[in-house]
Every structure is written in structure tokens, then in C-alpha cells.
Amino acid sequence: MDMKLIAGNSAGTVTTLYLSSDQSTGTHDEIDFEFLGNVSNQPYTLHTNVFSQGKGNREQQFHLWFDPTANFHTYSVVWNPRLIMFLVDETPIRVFRNHEKYGVAFPKNQPMRIYSSLWNADNWATQGGSVKTDWTKAPFTAYYRKFNIDACDGPNRASLSCSTRGTWRTHDLDANGRKRIRYIQKNFMVYDYCEDWKRFSQGYPPECKQPRF
Template sequence: MSSSFHALAALLLLSFFIASMADFSKDVDITWGDQRAVVTNNGQQLSLSLDKTSGSGFQSKQEFLFGRFDMKIKLVPGNSAGTVTAYYLSSQGPLHDEIDMEFLGNLSGQPYTLHTNVYAQGKGNREQQFHLWFDPTADFHTYSILWNPQQIMFYVDGALIRVFRNHESSGVPYPSKQAMRIYSSLWDAEDWATQGGRVKTDWTKAPFTASFRDVSFNGCVWTGSSSSCGPSTSGWMNQAAVTSDLQKMQWVQKNYMIYNYCNDAQRFPQGLPTECSLS
């Protein structure tokens, strides 16, 4: 094929990528925190702040039933102990579904902890935790959630770190029927976030600030009774982890995973959850 064809294909791909970028001033609602949530750069960047009075947060205007969601985040620098920066999908109600990525603050010089979890029909307790292998406060890094009918995949800078597969046929609840919004927040969780709550928030360091940009909501939009999927659906609706993804995940889990509920027999004296024994 000619070089001009490749150039055109690349331009079209870039155009779609840009078009899929959300505008914070149009596509999200600031849900709490008053002036602690600030949109800048013509809607392309948003910052959340936390002080002793309040944290802050936002949510997507639209709900989605399946999709791929990418967010570039620069986390709270310095002594962020006690703080949590959250990026997650959730439905509403006591039997809600939820897919979590939460970043637990640290004392200066210690690694951030990425806490992941999956709720289905109101039940969670599926935590995996990782130390990040870079300084997430020095620059923006991309955190992604891919959610389709077959599995949920968590990515950091394009590297797969976790897969939660659909095992409904084996009686394991899976988030497949409830539409969810995308949420982000910055809040105080000093009772548990850092070293199990032993390290408290140092309010002399407030306000704490996290920044967000280049957010992409690429999913099937829920209209109240059905979902509407765009032309890019085929890119993620049936996506599964390929060998290179799984190799990267194995490397991350071997070197940076610090907790896996499927290895915590003491927590589940009646036996590990069903999915832990399924591939």
C-alpha cells in the first residue's frame, strides 16, 4: 500500500481518537466540592482538591452499558497520606454494580497503592492491590477500564494488570445488566487508606490536588431502556487479552501485586470465591 494511504489511515484514526475525547465542561457534572473542582484549558483538563472541610468529585452526564474508558491522571504529590483519588464506574441502588480503581495516598517517598475491586449485584470483596512502578505524581499516566460482556480488564499506561472474567454460567455475579456512570473524586479516608489507617492526613499540607485530562468515554450510551453503540464498538466489545497482554499482566502481578483476594484463605474460611478456581 502507498505511504499516502497509510498517512490517511493514521489521520482518520487520530481524528476519531480526538473526537472521542470528552470535554469536561460539557460531558461531566461537578457533583460536590463547590469551587474545589475546576475545569481549565477549554474543557480539556479538570482538577479536584481536598481540604479539611471537603473533597470534590465529578460524574459523567451519560450512563453506559459496556465500554472502554480512559483517563489521564496526575495524582496528589508529596505527603498524600490519608487521601484517596478514585476513578470508577457505578450504578445506583443497594444491588449496584461497580468497577473500581482507587489510588491510596502515601508518605513522601513511598509508592502509591492502586486498589481495584469489582462489585456485582451489591457484592464486592474482589480486591487486588498493586504498587505503581513509577511516580504517578510527576506526570500524567493513563488508567483504563475495558468492560464488555466477556470480561473486565484494567490497564495502566496500556499495560494489562488485571482481568475479571464473566463466570455467570458458574453462578458468579457479573456486572452485565446495569448501566453505569463514570465517577472521579478526591476525598479523605485517613481511617484506612494509608498503612491501614496508621498514618493520618497531615492537614498542614492541604489543599491536596489531583488533575485529570484526555478522558475518553467510548461506550454504549444507555438511553433509559436500551443502549446505543457507536461505530467503534467492535474495537472493544469482543476484545480479549492476547498473549502479550497476559505476559505483561503476569510480570506486573509477580513484581507489583501486594494483595489478591484469591490468595486470602484466612479471609474466606468457608472457601475461596468460586471464580478463584476458574480460568
């Protein structure tokens, strides 16, 4: 999906693009792009998360290396049995691997739909909730275009675009991709749940102990 975010004072707002299964079950799966607004001239925070079997708490956050309000940029997810990969303008920024053999639930059995939303979350979104939404700046407008899905599994796959049929199941980072993701995470990541000892003082989640790229 190509997106252009709210310009100016966007504090308190959250603009999203995400995949989710049925949330009424209590054991839903979810893959999140959430863009946390900020006061004018301060960077957006790109908040990513993965839920599996109703369990989330796997946040990684980034400041982007461009102004996401000036032009459209492309935000993508690769989701296959091996991994979930988040990409910005085809640059990988995060990988969540399938570590089921270590007891980590991985989204693979529940079909997910694609959603977008724009909502008020000024109790937490901007600087921990200390900056509230300035409603005199409304309306807040985000733009979406050029949605594309390449889905090559399931009962209706014959009717979908499957240009990568046969390769999507094994799609992974190559050497260049690993180099790029290391650079992004070193220079633009601002929060990683796998480094939050205060939050996980009883021990990090098991996937944090495994290779991540």
C-alpha cells in the first residue's frame, strides 16, 4: 500500500495499515503498521507489532529516514510459513521468524483481512500520552493508494495475482537484505521489546534469544 500521512500537527492520532483475523475469538492473529503522530516538526514513530494466538507485546518502533507526510511511500508485508517481514519502500526494517520449535506461536492457521484506520489515541500515542490531540487542527487526513496483494494460497488462489507463485513460501532476506536491515535497525530503531529488560525482568521472550535476521 502507498500511504501519505497527516501533515503538520498530528499529535494524538494513529494511522494504520494492518492484517487481522477475527478479533472476537480472543486468540486472533495480527500484523501491524501503526504510525504515531507527533507535534509539528517532530518525527512520526512507526510502531510495528505481531500478534499470534491473541498474544502481542512484540513491538519494534522506528523513526523514518524521510518525511512520510510530503509524498507517498510504499509499506509492505511478506507473510509466509517461514517469516513475517516488514518493508518500507522495499527496504526490510523488521523480520519476525517462525520459531514454533521453541514454543513461540506463529500466525499461520487463521485467515486475515486487511484493514486501514485513522483514530484518536492521545492517551498513549504521542510522547507516552503527554501530548494530546489538538482538535482545532482537524480534519486529520491520511491518503492511501495502489493497494496490491499477491496471495498464492487458499481456496481462491486461482483468481488472485500470483506472480511469485512457487517462491513466496521461501521468500527470505538475502545478503543485501540482511545488510540493509542491520543498517536500518542500528540507525532508525527507537524501541525493541527484545531489549526492554525493565519490561521483561523475568526473562526475555524465547524468540529474542534466536537469530533474528
